[in-house]
Amino acid sequence: MGLKKKKQHSQPLKLFLVLALIIPLVLTIIASTIGRKEFSISHRLALEVLGLANSAATSTLDFFGGFWDSYFNLVGVRKENIHLLEEIRRYKSLNAKYREAAATNVRLSRLLELEQSFDTPVLTAQIVGRDPSLWFKTFTINRGSNSGIERGMPVITLEGVVGQVANVSLNYSKILLATDPNSAIDAIVQKSRAQGIIKGDGKQYQLHYVLKKVEVSVGDEIVTSGMGGIFPKGLSIGVIGEVVASKRGMFHRVKVTPSVDFRQLEYVTILLQTNPLAE
Secondary structure (H helix, E strand, C coil): CHHHHHHHHHHHHHHHHHHHHHHHHHHHHHHHHHCCCCCCHHHHHHHHHHHHHHHHHHHHHHHHHHHHHHHHHHHHHHHHHHHHHHHHHHHHHHHHHHHHHHHHHHHHHHHHHHHHCCCCCEEEEEEEEECCCCCCCEEEECCCHHHCCCCCCEEEECCEEEEEEEEECCCCEEEEECCCCCCEEEEEECCCCCEEEEEECCCCEEEECCECCCCCCCCCEEEECCCCCCCCCCCEEEEEEEEECCCCCCECEEEEEECCCHHHCCEEEEECCCCCCCC
8 A cells, every 4th residue: 555655646746847847848849840830729838838838947057157156256255355364464564573673683783882982891682581589680691700790880771770790600690670679779860969879668669867867859860979980870760669768867758760670681782801709
C-alpha cells in the first residue's frame, strides 16, 4: 500500500516536470515555423507566452550575473582595503619612529650645548632603571667608573638639578635624586638673595632656614648657591610653590616645586668633578 501511495504522489510531479520541459519547446517550434505568415490567435498567444518566459529567464540571469559580479567586486574591494590598512599601519609606525628619533636628536643637541657651557668635563648618560622603593628616590644610569664617574659627582639636566652620584660600579651608577629625603643642597632665593637648604620630601622640596624677616613669595626662583663644593652656582632647583605662615619659630616654611620633571627624564649630564666631601 505504501508503495502505491508513493507512486500515486510521484506521478503528478513527473507529469508537471514533463510539461515544463515540453511546453516551452513546443512554443519555440511553433513560433519558429510561423515565418512571415499571418499570426492566428493561438500563434499570438504562444509568442506572448514564449516572450514572457524568455524575458523572465533573461531578467533572472541578469540579476544573478549582476549579483555575482557585485560579490566578486566587493571581495576585491575588501582585499584592497585590508592592504591599504596594513600600509597605513606601517607608515604610522615609521612616522612614530622618525618623530622619536627627531625628538631624541633635539634633546641630545641641547644636552651637547649644556655640556659646552661648563669648563668642567661632563658626560651624558641614559637612565636605564628607576628604584621603585618608597624609601629611596634613585635612578640607575648606563655609565660607571669605566667612564670616569665617581661617587658624589653632581647630576643635572637642561631644566636644572637632578641629584648626586650615590654608588658606582664599572658600567653603571646609581643617582640619589634631589627629591630624596637624604638629599640636601645649598640654595639661594634668586630675588631676595636669601640663603637656605633644599631638602627633598619624596615628591618635591622644602626650603629650610630662611628667616621670617626676609620676604619670599610664591613664584620666586630657587637656584644653587655654589656653596658646599658640589653644584656650581646658579643652577635651577625650582620655584616657590607655597609659603606656610607659622607663628612659631624664626624661619619660613617654604615648599618648592622642582624645575625638573623626574617622571619624564631619559638622559642626564654628570659633571666630572671630584668632590672631596663625597664620603
